[in-house]
Amino acid sequence: MAAQARKFKLFRNLNAKIAALPMIFTTMVVFVGGTIWTVIYSFTDSKLLPRENFVGFAQYTRLWENDSWNASIHNLLFFGSFSMIFTISMGFLLAVLMDQKIRFEDTFRTIMLYPFALSFVVTGLVWQWILNPDMGIQEVVRRMGFENFAFDPLHSPDTVLWGLLIAGLWQGTGFTMCLMLAGLRGIDDDIWKAVRVDGIPKWKTYLFVILPMMRPVFITVLVLAAAGTIKLYDLVVAMTSGGPGNASQVPAMYVYRYMFGGQNLGQGFAASTMMLLSVMVVLIPWAYLEFGGKKNG
């Protein structure tokens, strides 16, 4: 009787359960299962094929002794912090400009947002061409008479990350601007009326009244910029292939090299597990702020 009841329960709503099978498969097998599998095998000495010979934290020790990995972490932090600073400030500034009841708003928005539709590979290759020292910006300026002008960010270890930032920001700031503009438009009109009555200048209002009210939008943009940085891969492959030397190496490239090129799976698993950890460092405080903070009002 009880067994029959349970069977009945399992088959209730059967169509919905069948329809949800792809989702159940994706979450349980790929997301949860795949992640756990990789974390477990990061403690093995798998080379060409995964094998269950556990070696403790040996892969992680090797990972943090590897110059290429350390360089990629450094680059990630550098790129990540500057891309956050610039997307936030430029995105907000552009959104404020767009919010001045201007003419041709749709045209300006279309122009600023179109790079976002492009692939990172396309973006990377175009900027690689524009920054080409023999025929790009540097050469054009030199021919104008400034013969000592030097602008070759992609071929020097000190500046290559700035070259990547120029391209990355070109692609992404339009989108940040759109998110921020939506945030600005969502602010109650009464606030504007109130500050106008008080005679507070516009720039002060933006800085001290509107900015603090946009906190949720800023957090969203920050999380997106951080997640985008950790995923950073195509742009670097297309623009610099990680060079010169290790100067623009990123974790995603390191993982790919060891997992699919270097036949050193264990090392690739350990590196990707570190990537997961870094995402969690960003994600957990955000989830706490977003979902935990609401209870306090």
Added chain:
Amino acid sequence: MADATTNMTATAARGTKPKRRFSGSNIMLYGTLIFVSIYYLLPLWVMVMTSLKGMPEVRMGNIFAPPLEITFQPWVKAWSEACTGLNCDGLQRGFWNSVQITVPSVIISIIVASVNGYALVNWRFKGSDTFFTILIFGSFIPYQIMLYPIVILLREMGIYGTLGGLVMVHTIFGMPILTLLFRNYFSILPEELFKAARVDGAGFWTIYFKIMLPMSMPIFVVALILQITGIWNDFLFGVVFTKPAIYPMTVQLNNIVNSVQGVKEYNVNMAATVLTGLVPLIVYFVSGKLFVRGIAAGAVKG
């Protein structure tokens, strides 16, 4: 809503005096916006101009200058003669591969996710919300950590390195965003419709096809835009899950341009780059505001 408020202030004749058209602040404002627009348009301009020049002119000239003599030779060469490794049949191979990857991936991922969203809103079962939460959090996990398990999975299924395998990968990784999109859309549809259909004896699929589908065309268009651009622009999955013969266009483009062999033909490279960017650009310019809605929905997860 914005229109309503501006109308209100207009009729009440409040607010500041209308500005003169050429006031100092206005010149500053439009000047900045035009300057910024030039920065955004410059790469597109350079890309197209370079692709229309002959190689001697590219070497001699200014990359920002329009071509003295327009030639479509680089486009022809990029499309049908450019080499990757030993294959010299141009970018057209990558283009058709991308078409073959994008079309089924877009269709399947949208079907799966829309049915999913529908089940999550109207046919909740025990644990359905838990699966959904994992799905959304899963979208933040770096792909790298799941790559190898998926390779094993596809190999066991016998579809590793095939188009089918890549379609499956795109369906899996498109699922979080799309499911969220559809779930949110279905949840604001009036529940009475669903209940009335249930009373009339309609089942899961009847309600989906006869009621939900016809009412949700706008969100299907948003999903379509999101997926076409996203899948067309993919690079990582293309590299990992396919073989050179079926590489998508982005991967082939990178191999053509960044190959170390031979003399660099920058005009051909730029023609190839424009060709690869063309599909998403057309989708972008045709879809207009829907594109903004699509990516905003895709970006603001959870």
